Amino acid sequence: MRFAILGTRGIPARYGGFETFAEELSTRLAARGHSVTVYCREKHLEPTYRGVRLKYLPTIRHKYLDTLAHTCISTLQLAAGGGYDGVLYCNAANAVFTWIPRMLGMPVALNVDGLERNRKKWNALAKAWYRISERLATWMPNVVVTDAQSIATYYRDKYGRASEMIPYGAELGPVETSAVLDRLGLEHHRYFLYVSRLEPENNALLVREAFEKVQTPLKLALIGDAPYAAEYIARVRATSDPRILIPGAIYGEGYRELGSHCFAYIHATEVGGTHPALIEAMGRGALTLYLDTAENAEVAGGAGIPFQRDTLTQVLERTLAMTEEERTTYRNQAMERVRARYSWDAVTDAYEKLLTRLANSRTTGRS
Numbered sequence: 001m002r003f004a005i006l007g008t009r010g011i012p013a014r015y016g017g018f019e020t021f022a023e024e025l026s027t028r029l030a031a032r033g034h035s036v037t038v039y040c041r042e043k044h045l046e047p048t049y050r051g052v053r054l055k056y057l058p059t060i061r062h063k064y065l066d067t068l069a070h071t072c073i074s075t076l077q078l079a080a081g082g083g084y085d086g087v088l089y090c091n092a093a094n095a096v097f098t099w100i101p102r103m104l105g106m107p108v109a110l111n112v113d114g115l116e117r118n119r120k121k122w123n124a125l126a127k128a129w130y131r132i133s134e135r136l137a138t139w140m141p142n143v144v145v146t147d148a149q150s151i152a153t154y155y156r157d158k159y160g161r162a163s164e165m166i167p168y169g170a171e172l173g174p175v176e177t178s179a180v181l182d183r184l185g186l187e188h189h190r191y192f193l194y195v196s197r198l199e200p201e202n203n204a205l206l207v208r209e210a211f212e213k214v215q216t217p218l219k220l221a222l223i224g225d226a227p228y229a230a231e232y233i234a235r236v237r238a239t240s241d242p243r244i245l246i247p248g249a250i251y252g253e254g255y256r257e258l259g260s261h262c263f264a265y266i267h268a269t270e271v272g273g274t275h276p277a278l279i280e281a282m283g284r285g286a287l288t289l290y291l292d293t294a295e296n297a298e299v300a301g302g303a304g305i306p307f308q309r310d311t312l313t314q315v316l317e318r319t320l321a322m323t324e325e326e327r328t329t330y331r332n333q334a335m336e337r338v339r340a341r342y343s344w345d346a347v348t349d350a351y352e353k354l355l356t357r358l359a360n361s362r363t364t365g366r367s
Helices: 017-031 066-081 092-097 099-103 124-137 149-159 179-184 204-212 230-237 252-261 276-283 294-300 312-321 324-341 344-364
Strands: 002-006 035-040 052-056 086-090 108-111 143-146 191-195 219-223 244-248 264-267 288-291 305-307
Touching: 002 017, 002 066, 017 035, 017 052, 017 086, 017 276, 017 344, 035 066, 066 092, 066 099, 086 092, 086 344, 092 099, 092 108, 092 124, 099 108, 108 344, 124 149, 143 149, 143 344, 149 294, 179 252, 191 204, 191 252, 191 276, 204 219, 204 230, 204 244, 204 312, 219 252, 264 276, 264 312, 276 288, 276 294, 276 324, 288 294, 288 312, 294 305, 305 312
Parallel strands: 002 035, 002 086, 035 052, 086 108, 108 143, 191 219, 191 264, 219 244, 264 288, 288 305
Antiparallel strands: none
């Protein structure tokens, strides 16, 4: 069948969770024989990537317009070309566009992610747009997709709309290579790792300040960047602690290496649904510490160590005081949880089944 994915920056993934999701899902669907197009904001050297067709279209490079402008242009191009058996939009903010392909006979699913209006980076107008988009998401697309049970419950209780709950996925097991560690001056299992966009609600500053209070020779690698958060990033970087490294964003094999060889991974996001970085660290077998939100706890499922905003220093000290046997138990539990619940093949199975069902509904009149 012919499927299209809209609403992300595109693939190969060079930004965040939705881009990783688009890459992992689209390439697996293509490997199963489907024709898949991903609409992209960032150019790639080739018109295809791992069997997926890339459609590059322009956007407006602005914090509040980037996503909407590109998705609008992509939707108009898609409508002009047509012919897709199923269309998958990412990001609740794009709900307003989902009726267009649907009215043209192309069934639409919308992955709404988390409650994006809670992010500190948005002004009042952007927060209002996300609130409106939540409601639009309940009737404009054929199907709403949520990635965490807590988000599914929110849409059911607030809007009376059932959703398809399909989590993100992750690869399983550590990688053997470690070239990025040499480049950054890190030693195997001698550093704490934090990976996220460096935005306020992801709490990189909280992690840095909590680590600075810990007496340990281990290092802290803060990995990430953000396009519209220069002031916050400057605050995160304002440290004189020689144990702390802030090299920016690292993708691909380097990212996989960092997760495979860290002493422990610190996950501090407080907004959103299922966070890919959390699942990916668990899948690599990292000892995982997570900010105790409903979404993070749902993913960890007892296979990680929770912390509150004011207890991270104590939790870091606790992990250092553990026996290696205790740490190994947590690492094995994390990998087993990902194996059981978050494999990319299982995620692809769910989306393939959903999109195929929507495509078949066109001939039966059901959605």
